Amino acid sequence: MTLGRLHVLTDYHFQQRFSHAELARLAIDGGADLIQFRQKAGMVRHKLIQAADTAEVCREKNVTLLIDDHIDLAMATDAAGVHLGQTDFPVDAARRLLGEDAVIGATATTTSQAVRAEEEGANYIGFGPVFTTRSKKDPAKVKGVRGLEEVCKAVSIPVIAIAGITPARVAPVMEAGAYGVAVMTGVTTKEDPEAATRDYRKALDLVLT
Amino acid sequence: MTLGRLHVLTDYHFQQRFSHAELARLAIDGGADLIQFRQKAGMVRHKLIQAADTAEVCREKNVTLLIDDHIDLAMATDAAGVHLGQTDFPVDAARRLLGEDAVIGATATTTSQAVRAEEEGANYIGFGPVFTTRSKKDPAKVKGVRGLEEVCKAVSIPVIAIAGITPARVAPVMEAGAYGVAVMTGVTTKEDPEAATRDYRKALDLVLT
Numbered sequence: 001m002t003l004g005r006l007h008v009l010t011d012y013h014f015q016q017r018f019s020h021a022e023l024a025r026l027a028i029d030g031g032a033d034l035i036q037f038r039q040k041a042g043m044v045r046h047k048l049i050q051a052a053d054t055a056e057v058c059r060e061k062n063v064t065l066l067i068d069d070h071i072d073l074a075m076a077t078d079a080a081g082v083h084l085g086q087t088d089f090p091v092d093a094a095r096r097l098l099g100e101d102a103v104i105g106a107t108a109t110t111t112s113q114a115v116r117a118e119e120e121g122a123n124y125i126g127f128g129p130v131f132t133t134r135s136k137k138d139p140a141k142v143k144g145v146r147g148l149e150e151v152c153k154a155v156s157i158p159v160i161a162i163a164g165i166t167p168a169r170v171a172p173v174m175e176a177g178a179y180g181v182a183v184m185t186g187v188t189t190k191e192d193p194e195a196a197t198r199d200y201r202k203a204l205d206l207v208l209t
Numbered sequence: 210m211t212l213g214r215l216h217v218l219t220d221y222h223f224q225q226r227f228s229h230a231e232l233a234r235l236a237i238d239g240g241a242d243l244i245q246f247r248q249k250a251g252m253v254r255h256k257l258i259q260a261a262d263t264a265e266v267c268r269e270k271n272v273t274l275l276i277d278d279h280i281d282l283a284m285a286t287d288a289a290g291v292h293l294g295q296t297d298f299p300v301d302a303a304r305r306l307l308g309e310d311a312v313i314g315a316t317a318t319t320t321s322q323a324v325r326a327e328e329e330g331a332n333y334i335g336f337g338p339v340f341t342t343r344s345k346k347d348p349a350k351v352k353g354v355r356g357l358e359e360v361c362k363a364v365s366i367p368v369i370a371i372a373g374i375t376p377a378r379v380a381p382v383m384e385a386g387a388y389g390v391a392v393m394t395g396v397t398t399k400e401d402p403e404a405a406t407r408d409y410r411k412a413l414d415l416v417l418t
Contacts, residue, residue: 043296044278069253072280076302087252089281097284 003103003124003158004034004064005180005204008197010054011188012039014135021053023188028061030187030197036083038068038184051077066105071097081105083126086113091120105160109140114151114159124158126182127151130173131164135185139163145176152177170203180204212312212333212367213243213273214389214413217406219263220397221248223344230262232397237270239396239406240413245292247277247393260286275314280306290314292335295322300329314369318349323360323368333367335391336360339382340373344394348372354385361386379412389413 008027010020018026024035037054039047051067055077058065066083067074071094074082081103082094089097091106098104106117107126114125129139130148142164143151152159158179165173165181173181183200190196217236219229227235233244246263248256260276264286267274275292276283280303283291290312291303298306300315307313315326316335323334338348339357351373352360361368367388374382374390382390392409399405 044298045296048298048302070281072284072298072306075281075306076298087254089253089257089285093257093285097281 003160003179004032005208006032006197006200007034007036007066007126007160007180007182008032008187009036009038009068009182009184011135011184012050013041014185015189018188018193019053020050021057023193024054024057024063024065025061026194027187027197028057028063030194031201032063032187032197034064034066034180036066036068036182037073037079038083040069044070044073047073048076051079055079064103066103074098074102081123083107091117091122095121107162108151109143111147111151111154114155118155118157122157124160124179125151125155126160126162127178128161129163130161131169133163133185135163145172148173148178149176165200167199167203170200171207174204174207212369212388213241214417215241215406215409216243216245216275216335216369216389216391217241217396218245218247218277218391218393220344220393221259222250223394224398227397227402228262229259230266232402233263233266233272233274234270235403236396236406237266237272239403240410241272241396241406243273243275243389245275245277245391246282246288247292249278253279253282256282257285260288264288273312275312283307283311290332292316300326300331304330316371317360318352320356320360320363323364327364327366331366333369333388334360334364335369335371336387337370338372339370340375340378342372342394344372354381357382357387358385374409376408376412379409380416383413383416 010023065079067079069088083105085107105124106122108114161173161178162182187196219232274288276288278297292314294316314333315331317323370382370387371391396405
């Protein structure tokens, strides 16, 4: 598995200018190498249509697509896998349904959650909130670069930093041991999502080269 | 497939005296021959635990279990299939994920929805509301025994009557061509859910023998 470094989460809650598929296209054109389809609210039938459209873009661009929460949507759209929160399917149950080749990411807000997710077979950890975010109603306590560093030492799978990541914060986050970053409103609510993605890409490339 | 005649939907919204699994046990002991696990709200992780407990009861009692809405929960609990509303997964997409042997039921509130669900490969139709119900926030217009009769003539798969079915209404509903009935609060909110189920069972057996 080659896991992307720059995960962009699609969003139709904080913005409605672009569809999920349009956001995926803009983000990929800006340098995202993994798209996570994220639609919490609404009808499954609508989500399926939106996820299928997004999957088409990702296939065309040859970029990995993960589906947030919904294992059945991931299967129906032939996505590479899922990203699971602490209240979603447990990682091991998801693995049984999706198989060995699926990419399964797990959100962790503590080191012990991260360790358990690795034990259960997660392919990567989405760890945070590293910084403050407004994209969650009840965010966990901010963990900072220190907390991130601790988790990166505690697990052997890649750690993706989540929440409040700005392009300027990419370097310290990567230096703390993160494998990459996940961004939602930092891209989706910006005037030009493609340009916003490019700013993250540049910051990442500076660290990686 | 031998489809049950008396579908009892588990419920933890209108009552919290009994868990889903406890309701399943009481309903089966009262004569239910199909259990539908129905939990709209809440966290997937909790639903999975509740559905797995319910599945254990159904396996022990050798009664068919369907899961409302959630294809992934059905797969994870090894349920016989799913029941899908008009805003859930389309029947054909669900069939691709669950395979030919799965039982897939589809809610229809009109004859044309019922016909389309049959074309898409549904194994049965849940048609209603036949009578008034308080279990739905925005129920469709009541169809009555007339509307039920029309649907039963329009499709060749079994039709299960839903909404507002009392034991006294079982006979007219079955005479209209229904294959069986589905009940939720008519069982779950009653003082004695097992005895309430038995009243439906008796009414059904009177028609069927």
